[in-house]
Every structure is written in C-alpha cells, then in structure tokens.
Amino acid sequence: MTSRTEIPSPSRAGPYYIAGLAVASMALGLLAWRYGRHPDLAPLLLLSAMGILSFNLREPTVTSRIGFSFLSIILLASAAILGPFGAWCVGVLSQAIERDPKVMWFQRVFNIAMTGIIGLVGAGVYLAIGGAQDLDQVSGFGQLALRVGLPLIVADVIQCLTNAVLLSGAITLFQGVPFWVFVRRVLVSSGVAYVGYGVIGFLFVVLWYPVDLGAFSALLIMAPLLAARWAFVQFGEELRSHERVVETLVTALGTKEPSAVDRSRREARLAEWIAEELGLGPHQIETVRYAATLHEIGHLGVPTRLLRRAPEAVSVAERRVIDRHSVMGARMIEGIDFLEDARSGIRHQHERFDGDGRPDGLVGTEIPIAARIVAVAGAVEDVTGMAGTLLPDIDTADVARTLQSDPGRFDPTVVTAVLAALEKHGRPQAASTVVDR
Template structure:
C-alpha cells in the first residue's frame, strides 16, 4: 500500500512539474525536441540493464543534460517521459509509469537548476572558451549533480517502500554505483551543447556525439559483464559445493539474502554490503575439504575430534578462494565466522569489533538458518521471539547489534527464500 502511494506521489509530482514548465515556458521547438526524444528512446533501449541486482545503466542522462540547454525545462521533462514510455523488457505497466515519471523529474530538475545558476539558453551568443565554461559548463555541472541526486532519491524511495531497505543505505548505493558515471555524462553533455551551438552544427551534432555515447555504452557493458562474471564465479563455487552437499545450495542463498538485509539494516556502505553477501554465500565453501561422511552424520553422532575437523571448514574455505581478487575482502568474513564476540572463538580468538563485520553478520545469519532447519520450518511463521531466545541463550557469542538487526529484518521481511532477488538509471 505504501509503495502504491509512493508511486502515485512520484507520478503526480512529475505531472505537476511538466504542467508548470508548459505554463511558464510554453512548447519548445519541435525539430530539436523530436531529435532529442529519438536519441533518448535509442539510449534507453540500448541500456545495460544487468549491472547489479537492482539497477541498470543507460546514457539517457546525457540526452537529458543536453535537453536542459536546447529545449528548456518542459522539453527536458518531455524527453525523459517519452524516452522511457516504451520498454520491451518491462512487463509491469506500473514500473514503466514509474520510469517515465522519474526520468521526467530528473530532466526537469536539471533544466531548472541550469537556469537558476545562470546557465545561458543561447550559447551561440557566447564568445570564447571562458564564457562557455562559465555560462554553460559550470551550470551543466550543477544540473548534472542535481539530476544524479534526484535519480538516487527517487529510486531509493521505491526500493525502500517495496523491500524495506533503509532509505539512506539505498541512496548511498545508487550514488556509489552511478556517481562516477554522471561525471562522464556531464562531459559528454557539454560536448553535445558545444557542437550544437558555438560550432553551429545544430542537429548534425547528434551524429558526432554518437561516438562518445556508444563509447559510454561500451564502458557500461564492460562493467556489467565484470559484475556478471563475479556472479558466475560465485555460482560455480556454490554449484561445486552442491555436488557434495546439495542442501548447502539453498542454505547458502538464504543466508546470503538474510546477511544482505542485515548489512543494509546496519547502514553499511555498498562495498561492505557486497562483501557481506559474498561471505555469506560462500560461508560453507570449506565443506569441500571436509569428508562427506562427517557432513552427513547427525550432530550428536560426531565425536570431538571429528567436530574439530568440521570446524576447520572456515579456515579451509578462506584458503580456497585465496587469489580471487573480488573475494579478497570476503575471505576474512569466511575465516572468522566462528569467532565469539567475547573472544572465546576460533581460529584466532578475536574480540568484539576486531572481528570483521562480515564475519559477525555471517555468524548470526548462519545460526538463524541452522535454527530454522533444526526446527523444520519451511515458511517463516514462527514468532521471532523463538529466534531471539536462541541467539541470546549464549551471551558473548554474537555481536548484540547484529542480533538486533537480524530480528528487525526477520520481522520486516520474513524468512528469505533460496532464490536471489531493476530500475534503470
């Protein structure tokens, strides 16, 4: 219900901004508007959608920046709205309407800021690079920054109301992923305007600007491919574990989802959240080095010596992924998952905050998963008080802040499912 109200709010605000811009400025020139709309549609259709589990990239923001100068506030709003109106990959009309509303707001907000900070609406009258930089370049930088912030805030809102993730955590995540890209957007947008006006190429500048636009898309694709290669590596490792211990696959997926929620609840940064997710997904990878007969034996039938062998899985798991660069930070989360907050754990007897945060989170989330398996729960319908009592029954074992966060996200989300979890930006 809150999500629907938020989507309706974004739609109404966007429509209000568009109506205000029409009243204040009137219609833009049809020729430039049609060209920019066509370029916007093309950029949105050529977007790189699978950069992360939640977000994708397009270079539509470059077109919106140029529109701020060439077509004004209403033109920028309309370019944003129309460019995202057709989405061949989106099956939900509500998501399409949200994208239209959001990109309209991003375009209009950038155009408004461009004018507020003294941006020139007739750059062909400017003489020399100094005037261009002062009256076009700097205002476009301001418009770029504001567009980036509006994009982050609106996207964060929809995921906050849909998934319950803390709002500021989502804002930081969007900015961390797209902030550097927006710097490139500003440079290319400025180049587009310079070619259009001072160089006096007009609409022909679109042909020249396609080269850097396609280069930007290529960079997005490479980044997206790198992210996907990381996920394929993780999937390969989990699959290998599954050939030996099939139940470990859904268990790892659930633990990773729960750990990601907890990291978000704790307000960790985007890189830390990613590290936590990797560590939780692979927290049992060391079982590949444990004899299968021990893994299949009931806990009460395992001797003390055999328990020591099983418990070494965290050290073995950390060694197994050594040399995989993107998992380097996650190694400590795997190695130290059996440390105790009071210092009585293994393998190194770390105490309190000296234990890596990923390890402190994995320790609690894996314990929750073990508890649910032991009680035979297939759906989350148990009062979290049961989990709270279990986690707090051994004082000093877990980080109290992590325990509190786990209980909060279980109340908010319920038990995660094994399946892993987009909005374009």
C-alpha cells in the first residue's frame, strides 16, 4: 500500500518541502546510477510496466487520505532484482503517468519524488543487510531465507516507515494534521498489510530467479495481487457505503432543520481536528467524526415548532422535550453496527465534566471522549456562528473565555486541544461527509 497525498492547496512551508523532496529524490537517483549497478533493460521495463499498471488499478479510498495499490510489492521485488537505481526508476515511472485531472502539479511532483525515494531506500536497506545481488546463484531454503527473505522483510518494514514519514510530513504542512497522528494512521491502515506484501515480494523474486521462471513469474504473481486489490476495493466500497448512510441521515435532518446540516458538518470537522490534537487513534477519530456529524439527529423526534421557537419563548416542559434529543438520537441509530461506538458520543454530549449534566450525570473521564469533544465543538459553533451566518473572524481569546466561563462544564484537556486546533486551522468550513474520490 503506497499512500498518496490529497492536498487541497499549498501552505507556506509545503512547497519547500515538496521541492526539497524532489531534489533529494533526483540526487539519490543520480548517485545510485553512478555508484550502483545498472539493471538490465528487459526486467526494468517489465517491472516499470507492472508499477504503472498497479498505480492505474489502485483503489483510491481505503481510509481517509489513504489509498491502496500493490505498487509497494513491485518496488520490493525491484529492490532485489534491479538494485537501488532500478527500484528508483520503477518508483518514478509508476507515478509519472497520472491521468486524474484533479491531481494538482505539486501533488504529482510529490508522489513521483516520494515513490522514487521509497523504492531506492528499500533497495539500499536490502543490500546493506546482506541481500543477495546474484539471485540466480542462491539455492536451498536456508540461503533463500537468509540472503533474500530476511533482507526483503526488513526492507519492506523500512519502506513502510519511509512512506508513512514522508506522507505525514506533507499532510502536516498542508493540512495541519499532527505529524505523529498521521504517521500512526498510515501505519494502522497499512502496516499489517505490508507484512503480506513482503511475503508476496519474496515469492516474486524466488519465482523469477531460483525457480528460473523469469518474466513469466510476473503473470503468476498477478493473480494474488489482483485478488488483494479486489478485497481492498470491497473494503473501500463498504467505507463509502457507511458515509452514504451518514449522509442520508444528515439529509433527513436537513429536511426538518436546514441550518443543522452545515452546522453539523462544521462541528464534525472541528471535532476531528480536536481528536487529532489529542492524539487519538484512527478508529477513535472516525467515531468522533460520526458522533459530531449526527449529534443533532435526535431533533427528528422533536416537534418542529419547538425547534423554530426562540429560546426565551420555550417553556420549562418544552425545554425538557428538546433536551431529550441526545437520548432519542442515540436510539435512532441503534442497530447500525458501524455507528455503535458513536452512539455514546451522541447520548452523553450534554454531560458536564463536574457530573451535573444529563442524561446520566457522568463525571470526568466517565464521559466518553467522543461526547466530551462533541460538547466542546458544539459550544465553539455557538460562539463562531450566529443564526446560520458565520462570523467574519474568529478570536480564539473570545472562544477561550466562553469555554472557561463555566469551569465544570467541559473537559479542560479538550478545551486546550480545541484552542490549538483553531489557532492552527482557523474556522472550520462545512463539507460533504461523503468520501467518493
């Protein structure tokens, strides 16, 4: 799995990062050409063609900002078969043919440079720990395991880490996601799969040389690769179906309370930023995003006349009905498996950190983290949005004063995180929840 950037616009430091990466990739490629072995043309062309095919058959949406292709397997095999320069060429050429018009030029440059570096680093590690160069001279299980298998597995791990670090650097600079949060997201999403890629890459090399099938081994290895791609396509489609379910629920809410749609999406974006600042894992971040997106879904069970009435015109009894929306919302999504963890975030969004909240009077960290984040995100939306119209500027000092004016209401750690997120990102904008690139 070789991840690719989804960068909306360059930041101040981002272009320098991409330029530096491009220069580094070119310099490393030239050094590999000058001081390393020159690969045979036929395997270089074949592996480059397989890399291009892998890239064009990629599944673009496995998780947020991460896609799947079997290019890393091709790069790993290239490390042993072609050497550093050949692996660099395969990486560069595989990304050079980009047919998606939505991909901006600096994304193309980044992806080409990053993939070339990943290929070269893998080959360098393979050689550094004693990987065999004359593969047709390797025989016997022991030699294959020690001189090919083990070096390839180590190179595989280093390629995975290199991919995670380089990609996370770009995402941090361009989108403000904390570096180690995104590193962990990439590793959780693709780290286990990389172990399987190492095994397949090893089999590819063994079939090519010790078994002496040569280029025909590429045909044999394509079957499991295409099967793996099919599995990831199904996984990606399942994730997109989850997003469509959430979008349907949001749309239903919008038919009753139109202003709630953009409000919920802004809060979801802010809640995701808060979760990233807190260093939560990928699954927890997704749970927080779902809970924030659907935190007002219980309004579907509240009479429309109460939702449209001015707060000062609502009676005590009517306020109790409105305040039950969190419990009703949690009940509405009961039975939807992928939203099960988000239910507690919806149900407990009105709990107070000091224990005087509703519906269950939970105290402190007894309150689910998703609920604590949703509560703060909602309060920030109340400060930065007025009757559906966003304020022209956001003053984090005003936000801080509002959140800290009632010391027992919010988790102080979450308050600190939201202030950091607002300083870094500014006011969140509404965006569709559907991920369908």
